[in-house]
Amino acid sequence: MTSSSSYYSRSFSANPRDYKLLEEVGFGASATVYHAVHIPSNEQVAVKVLDLDRCNSNFDDIRREAQTMSLIDHPNVVRAFCSFVVDRSLWVVMPFMDQGSCLHLMKVAYPDGFEEDAIGSVLKETLKALDYLHRHGHIHRDVKAGNILLDSNGDIKLADFGVSACMFDAGDRQRSRNTFVGTPCWMAPEVLQPGTGYNFKADIWSFGITALELAHGHAPFSKYPPMKVLLMTIQNAPPGLDYDRDRKFSKSFKEMVAMCLVKDPTKRPTVEKLLKHSFFKQAKPPELSVKKLFADLPPLWNRVKALQLKDAAQLALKRMPSAEQEAISQSEYKRGVSAWNFDLDDLKAQASSVENNDGFAEMREEDEPKSVSEYKDTTDFQLNVDKNSENSQEDEFGLEVGVYHHTPQSEKRNGLVAEASPSTLDKDTGLSKTKIQSTRIRKTQSGPLVPGTVLGHSLPDRGSTFERFSCYYGHDRFLVKILNAFLHFRLESENQSSGDKSSRDSRRAPNFSGPLMLPNRASANSLSAPIKSSGGYRDTLDDKSKTNLVQIKGRFSVTRENLDLVKDIPVSSVSRRSSQGSPLRKSASVGDWMPDAKQMPVGQSSKDSANINVSASPLIPHLQNLFHQTSIQQDLIMNLLNSLQPAEAVDASQNGKLPPLPRTPENNGNIETTASEREQLLLLKVSELQARMMNLTDELNSERLKYQQLQQQLNALYSQEQNGKRGVA
Numbered sequence: 001m002t003s004s005s006s007y008y009s010r011s012f013s014a015n016p017r018d019y020k021l022l023e024e025v026g027f028g029a030s031a032t033v034y035h036a037v038h039i040p041s042n043e044q045v046a047v048k049v050l051d052l053d054r055c056n057s058n059f060d061d062i063r064r065e066a067q068t069m070s071l072i073d074h075p076n077v078v079r080a081f082c083s084f085v086v087d088r089s090l091w092v093v094m095p096f097m098d099q100g101s102c103l104h105l106m107k108v109a110y111p112d113g114f115e116e117d118a119i120g121s122v123l124k125e126t127l128k129a130l131d132y133l134h135r136h137g138h139i140h141r142d143v144k145a146g147n148i149l150l151d152s153n154g155d156i157k158l159a160d161f162g163v164s165a166c167m168f169d170a171g172d173r174q175r176s177r178n179t180f181v182g183t184p185c186w187m188a189p190e191v192l193q194p195g196t197g198y199n200f201k202a203d204i205w206s207f208g209i210t211a212l213e214l215a216h217g218h219a220p221f222s223k224y225p226p227m228k229v230l231l232m233t234i235q236n237a238p239p240g241l242d243y244d245r246d247r248k249f250s251k252s253f254k255e256m257v258a259m260c261l262v263k264d265p266t267k268r269p270t271v272e273k274l275l276k277h278s279f280f281k282q283a284k285p286p287e288l289s290v291k292k293l294f295a296d297l298p299p300l301w302n303r304v305k306a307l308q309l310k311d312a313a314q315l316a317l318k319r320m321p322s323a324e325q326e327a328i329s330q331s332e333y334k335r336g337v338s339a340w341n342f343d344l345d346d347l348k349a350q351a352s353s354v355e356n357n358d359g360f361a362e363m364r365e366e367d368e369p370k371s372v373s374e375y376k377d378t379t380d381f382q383l384n385v386d387k388n389s390e391n392s393q394e395d396e397f398g399l400e401v402g403v404y405h406h407t408p409q410s411e412k413r414n415g416l417v418a419e420a421s422p423s424t425l426d427k428d429t430g431l432s433k434t435k436i437q438s439t440r441i442r443k444t445q446s447g448p449l450v451p452g453t454v455l456g457h458s459l460p461d462r463g464s465t466f467e468r469f470s471c472y473y474g475h476d477r478f479l480v481k482i483l484n485a486f487l488h489f490r491l492e493s494e495n496q497s498s499g500d501k502s503s504r505d506s507r508r509a510p511n512f513s514g515p516l517m518l519p520n521r522a523s524a525n526s527l528s529a530p531i532k533s534s535g536g537y538r539d540t541l542d543d544k545s546k547t548n549l550v551q552i553k554g555r556f557s558v559t560r561e562n563l564d565l566v567k568d569i570p571v572s573s574v575s576r577r578s579s580q581g582s583p584l585r586k587s588a589s590v591g592d593w594m595p596d597a598k599q600m601p602v603g604q605s606s607k608d609s610a611n612i613n614v615s616a617s618p619l620i621p622h623l624q625n626l627f628h629q630t631s632i633q634q635d636l637i638m639n640l641l642n643s644l645q646p647a648e649a650v651d652a653s654q655n656g657k658l659p660p661l662p663r664t665p666e667n668n669g670n671i672e673t674t675a676s677e678r679e680q681l682l683l684l685k686v687s688e689l690q691a692r693m694m695n696l697t698d699e700l701n702s703e704r705l706k707y708q709q710l711q712q713q714l715n716a717l718y719s720q721e722q723n724g725k726r727g728v729a
């Protein structure tokens with residue numbers, strides 16, 4: 001094996017014929033990495049073959065990345081010996097790191113993570129790499145275990161400049177620092193937040209997440225879908241090492257991680273400062289701590305093959321196309337693929353997962369932020385949403401706390417908390433064994449967190465009504481789910497919009513929509529086998545993304561669908577009843593339900609907003625978010641409306657009678673009296689539901705108005721742009 005230092009004395013030719021590609025040793029979002037031999041010198045190298053059609057970056061960007069890589073000269077950073085174009089791909093020749101990435105090693109042999117001494121060495125070497133990059137004005141932007149490579153000598157190098165950005169660049173390149181680039185689980189909150197921009201401190205956050213990844217075998221939140229990760233990263237208290245669960249790790253390791261995972265980037269240490277931390281002062285040389293990790297393992301390519309087979313077998317178990325998609329998506333996501341985008345279908349799938357109440361239930365699990373873990377024992381858990389995240393407090397280590405966290409039962413309740421608790425359904429319904437979660441709202445000390453607009457009722461009312469939904473209408477599980485889902489989305493959208501408010505002045509924002517761009521294999525950084533399925537997920541996406549691609553920026557693409565979305569509200573699959581008596585009306589311009597004109601602000605024309613060239617607009621993500629939220633809410637309302645009729649029908653069809661009332665001494669089982677009483681009760685409930693539906697409709701309208709206002713802003717921006725162009729002409 002050639003030591004990496006001897007590589008530097010050699011020159012590697014930029015001719016594909018001089019390289020013999022051997023085994024595949026890695027696969028990422030846009031590239032396949034091969035173990036190869038440089039024939040003239042008989043040197044082992046790695047050749048990264050970037051599929052230019054699969055890259056979301058333009059060619060100049062990619063070439064620049066390769067050039068940057070070739071200028072690198074640091075023992076802890078993978079440099080490119082040379083790069084050249086072969087057909088529709090770019091070959092980058094690099095030193096071969098014969099033990100692969102830390103992620104791969106964990107997948108193969110350390111699913112629960114490494115020991116602390118190995119982690120210390122790996123992190124220290126990575127930090128040296130970051131120190132070098134930051135000093136030279138680079139933000140890496142994709143620090144993660146999958147990009148930390150090891151070789152048999154114990155050398156540790158940071159790889160993958162696919163998304164790095166130069167802080168000294170100007171123009172387009174500089175702007176890319178305001179784009180949405182990286183891998184969601186590792187991305188700093190400021191990177192995920194619309195329009196805030198970020199700097200090299202984003203790497204410190206990712207470094208902290210990588211520390212957790214190495215300690216646990218996976219990154220925090222890695223089991224959640226992207227949208228949830230995004231929300232959790234922005235809203236939750238930062239993740240960290242738990243003082244109880246992670247007892248095996250030292251205090252200094254925990255403190256070091258906590259220093260990196262502070263939401264306010266200005267409070268994160270620089271690399272220089274971090275290197276002086278006691279954790280790194282104690283770190284052992286990699287030869288002592290890291291080499292032993294792979295001492296007994298077979299060669300890298302055999303491990304890669306084994307993982308490929310394992311992943312292929314797992315996927316073969318899920319033959320159904322949708323299950324396959326889900327498996328690919330989950331698997332890719334968990335393993336940390338960088339290129340990803342959101343898609344309405346994806347979001348809707350997440351919405352449907354809310355039906356199973358996992359939106360709440362998941363929060364109990366292992367990836368909770370550290371502020372949560374101490375409340376693990378509470379059976380009744382609460383979701384606490386602090387709208388004033390910018391006012392979040394800091395603990396003694398300068399850590400932010402309590403942005404979006406569980407609250408212990410014992411806490412005083414003078415603020416508002418949405419509580420999800422198990423509830424048993426009506427025994428007579430056949431669903432009596434099924435537990436669902438009713439949603440109650442009540443006060444907690446954590447402050448006035450959920451605005452009163454959630455349901456437009458006094459708090460005790462809201463609480464009791466939701467309880468009644470789950471008990472009285474226990475037979476209509478669907479209805480309860482709708483209401484729970486609605487509340488969940490309200491909470492999420494409230495938090496999102498509060499995030500939006502804080503960045504209202506921003507000129508650029510990341511886009512959370514578009515197809516989920518995933519490679520067609522089970523796992524990327526885990527080096528798995530391609531999934532060869534005709535008409536499979538990747539194929540579909542490829543075609544779709546090729547035909548629809550409008551703009552490519554970094555790893556994020558804007559597709560025509562994104563734009564169409566602004567013009568065409570997706571028609572819900574839910575059948576809709578007449579809007580008579582509802583403030584909603586069918587809109588001719590957008591083909592869907594719109595607020596009644598008389599409820600619109602003066603001077604606001606829906607016609608104005610119909611024909612907008614939005615391609616250049618930074619408002620697209622906001623509009624998409626609003627559309628998404630409102631269309632889901634709209635569906636919920638329509639479901640609610642629809643459910644009224646069947647509910648009555650079902651009730652009446654039970655042996656031709658109304659549902660049984662409890663026997664009381666008064667009615668003494670008198671059928672005639674109870675029947676009319678029950679009728680009245682049902683009518684009452686129906687009108688109560690209708691009233692609630694009207695409230696929901698009001699909220700929908702106010703969302704619509706927000707959307708209209710955004711459209712107006714968009715119009716104004718567009719005309720400004722047009723005027724500007726005319727002026728220049």
Ligand SMILES: Nc1ncnc2c1ncn2[C@@H]1O[C@H](COP(=O)(O)OP(=O)(O)OP(=O)(O)O)[C@@H](O)[C@H]1O
Nearest residue numbers: 026027028029030031033046096097101146160338
């Ligand atoms: N020089 C190398 N030697 C050995 N293995 C490598 C080398 N470079 C990359 N790999 C392996 O290939 C995998 C994918 O490489 P890389 O991360 O560069 O691709 P990518 O498309 O940029 O991936 P992503 O964007 O998903 O991180 C790595 O996780 C690693 O396991």
